[in-house]
Amino acid sequence: MEVKEMTCIRCPMGCRLTVTKDGDNYTVTGNTCKRGEEYGIQEMSCPMRVVTTSVRVIGGVRPVCSCKTADSVPKAAIDDVLKALAQLRPVAPITIGQVLAEDIAGTGVSLVATANNRAAN
Numbered sequence: 278m279e280v281k282e283m284t285c286i287r288c289p290m291g292c293r294l295t296v297t298k299d300g301d302n303y304t305v306t307g308n309t310c311k312r313g314e315e316y317g318i319q320e321m322s323c324p325m326r327v328v329t330t331s332v333r334v335i336g337g338v339r340p341v342c343s344c345k346t347a348d349s350v351p352k353a354a355i356d357d358v359l360k361a362l363a364q365l366r367p368v369a370p371i372t373i374g375q376v377l378a379e380d381i382a383g384t385g386v387s388l389v390a391t392a393n394n395r396a397a398n
């Protein structure tokens with residue numbers, strides 16, 4: 278049996294959860310709603326995170342562009358995601374919301390720009 282305590286981050290109430298794993302069965306206590314139960318089980322079985330970072334840009338007025346994954350990726354895949362992004366060199370101009378890469382590190386999740394970056398000339 279495995280027990281973890283965590284804070285639910287699905288809303289500002291921040292309920293304190295206790296998640297118990299017994300074989301393939303999960304029990305969540307401390308949650309005020311169903312979303313907290315879902316969060317606790319997800320966090321215990323396969324924690325997911327949105328990755329926020331920046332990538333180098335070719336030909337932009339700024340050398341980098343801030344970006345984030347369009348959805349959360351498995352926490353265990355974040356190192357692979359960051360390694361893949363270190364190789365990425367999108368070309369300016371870049372528009373906020375633009376997809377800079379698809380299926381990053383085989384996660385099925387895209388990378389999107391969170392800022393504009395005009396071409397240098």
Ligand code: SF4
Nearest residue numbers: 285288291292309313
């Ligand atoms: S359990 Fe429900 S009410 Fe509590 S923090 Fe999570 S989402 Fe909010």
